Amino acid sequence: MxxxxxxxxxxxxxxxxxxxxxxxxxxxxxxxxxxxxxxQGNPAPKCRKIKAMASTVSAPKRETDPKKRVVITGMGLVSVFGSDIDTFYNKLLEGESGISLIDRFDASKFPVQFAGQIRNFSSEGYIDGKNDRRLDDTWRYCLVGGKRALEDANLGTEVLEKMDKTKIGVLVGSGMGGISAFSAGVEALVQKGYKKITPFFIPYSITNMGSALLAIDTGLMGPNYSISTACATANYCFFSAANLIRRGEADIMVAGGTEAAITATGVSGFIACRALSQRNDEPHKASRPWDKNRDGFVMGEGSGVLIMESLESAMRRGANIIAEYLGGAxxxxxxxxxxxxxxxxxxxxxxxxxxxxxxxxxxxxxxxxxxxxxxxxxxxxxxxxxxxxxxxxxxxxxxxxxxxxxxxxxxxxxxxxxxxxxxxxxxxxxxxxxxxxxxxxxxxxxxxxxxxxxxxxxxxxxxxxxxxxxxxxxxxxxxx
The missing domain is CATH 3.40.47.10 (Thiolase/Chalcone synthase)
Incomplete structure (x- = not known):
């Protein structure tokens, strides 16, 4: 080790x-x-001692089988800098901060009043109006990020109709799930009684719904589930999606993570954990990794989705290959x-x-x-x-x-x-x-x-x- x-x-x-x-x-x-x-009386928990054994096995050679090599053929996102990949990265290169005061709800009495809140989000062309009004933002971000990734991979509706959809799966997770839908349902129950709870309360709250809705909208019938491992969620999804491809259970996987927890409930919860920066006077300077004056993290939101595909599949359909996923753990x-x-x-x-x-x-x-x-x-x-x-x-x-x-x-x-x-x-x-x-x-x-x-x-x-x-x-x- x-x-x-x-x-x-x-x-x-x-x-x-x-x-x-x-x-x-x-x-x-x-x-x-x-x-x-x-x-007093609550000592910090001690680690159980686990002996790390020195490995004498050398790292394996890189995969050469095109059926098991996993490449990236598309990317899609929803971010504080919008939903265009190049704009997103250019903003990052410029060193621009997307952190600002929260205006989605009244946070003026909160000790933390800022976040990486997404504004001017548009789902036009990706979600029909009726569903758009019902959906929790977590799933709206997932659908737009996922469909943009499919488009980026030249897997639009017309192309997908000619492909074997049972070999294309979806694995998009969320750490918090549909927190807005959940909060609204609880509020309705407390204030008005169970009869006022919407039938969408459970479906739009549970964490698997991003993958499900994306598959329903696109007809993808391959492996479909979600992983929820808090802030490690998206990487877990990439790792698992790649292994599905390596095992031959899918040719293509739509994989990533989505989140929309900048709500009164979400922010309050992390405030209670004492985990957030309280630099309200300088929100854009609050997130400062490795700086001596850091005082906690800043909440953000959005979605990030990759199209992961076997090299064989990508070559067969003449896809543009952006990069290669070599492995994970x-x-x-x-x-x-x-x-x-x-x-x-x-x-x-x-x-x-x-x-x-x-x-x-x-x-x-x-x-x-x-x-x-x-x-x-x-x-x-x-x-x-x-x-x-x-x-x-x-x-x-x-x-x-x-x-x-x-x-x-x-x-x-x-x-x-x-x-x-x-x-x-x-x-x-x-x-x-x-x-x-x-x-x-x-x-x-x-x-x-x-x-x-x-x-x-x-x-x-x-x-x-x-x-x-x-x-x-x-x-x-x-x-x-």
Whole structure:
């Protein structure tokens, strides 16, 4: 196994920080902001010791069978910067912040009043008016992101009609599900009684409905389900979709994540966790990964969807191949709901296993799109895990997409996978903005504040979630 490090399962700041010179630690209790004392009698949970065995097996060779090689042939998204891929990435390259004050509901009495809220969203041409009015935003974002990805892959309605739809599946997950639909249903029950609950309450609340609705609209009859692993959701979906293709259960998978939790309920819940930045006077500067003055993450929303396809299928239909998915891995800290393992074994082993699955060595990786949520303990924990795996980081660069768009929760990995692939295809890395006072221990180039030219050889994208869910996926430029 690769080394062990203090790692963040979800990026929330529930972890010890080293203080003083005597080796003593002051623990941040889950639910406490820095400086608050933890009640006595509730000691921080200890990790069960798991012995990491040194592996004598070399990484496998890269896949050569065109039936099992997985390529990316389309991308679609809904983001704070709109629904066009190039516009999205250009905004990132420019270092523009999409974080602003919330106006979707009255947040003026909340201690957190800002987020990466999507405005001026349009589903025209993708969702009919009647359904559009009924749907939770989570599913609206999913349908638009998924259909735009299909269009990008030249898999529009006319093309799909001529294909075997039983070999095309959908796997789009959500960490929170239809939270607006759920909140509205509970409110109706409390205020007016059960007879006033809409029949769409359950269907539009449950987390599988994104994949289901997308398949219903497009007629895709292949494997169809959803995964909900909090902020690691989209990467879990990519990993599972690729394995379905490798096993021959599908030729094409529509995979990714979607989320729309910037609601009174969603924001209140994360405020209660004491997980969010409270920089209300400077929202655009609130998300600042690896900066000494970071104080929590910023909520975001949207969807990010990839068309993953076997190389054989892509070549057979003459598809434009954007990049290649080489491999991935998923692990669990098996430790705590919100706290990461103190030894970091879950994250470092996940990175190592993803590279083994991809058939690459750590020395080949020169770009990391980090989870980097801008939390006190999480950022450094992830950094330490990365350092354990990659011994020589002189050529390695890592950046934090969340510094500009916030933390999209279940959609985060989808949006960041698209940013990673755009870095591969353009040769430009977007900056990590708000890098004013970098942590002194951060020795890897974080692409601070200004975009940087960088030819990506092998890229990994990290996502970690509540429950100790860790996920890493590996992308490379496509070469026949």
């Amino acid at each position: 690769a080394g062990m490090a203090a790692a963040c399962s979800s990026g929330v700041m529930f972890r010890a920080r080293e203080l003083g010179s005597n080796g003593a630690s002051l623990f941040q209790c889950r639910g406490l902001r820095p400086g608050e004392n933890k009640k 998923i692990t669990c800290d098996a430790h705590h709901m919100t706290d990461p393992r103190s030894d970091g074994l879950g994250v470092s082993s996940c990175i190592t296993k993803s590279l083994q699955d991809a058939g690459v060595s750590p020395e080949e990786v020169n770009y990391v799109n980090a989870h980097a949520t801008s939390t006190l303990a999480g950022d450094m924990a992830e950094f330490n895990a990365i350092k354990k795996v990659f011994k020589d980081t002189s050529e390695l660069k890592m950046n934090g997409t969340k510094s500009m768009i916030g933390h999209g929760l279940g959609a985060a990995g989808g949006l960041e996978a698209i940013a990673t692939i755009k870095a591969i295809t353009t040769g430009w890395l977007h900056p990590t903005i708000n890098q004013d006072n970098l942590e002194s221990d951060v020795s890897i180039d974080t692409v601070p504040n200004v975009m940087k030219k960088h030819e990506v050889n092998v890229a990994i994208s990290n996502s970690f979630g509540f429950g100790g869910h860790n996920s890493v996926v590996v992308f490379v430029p496509f070469t026949p």
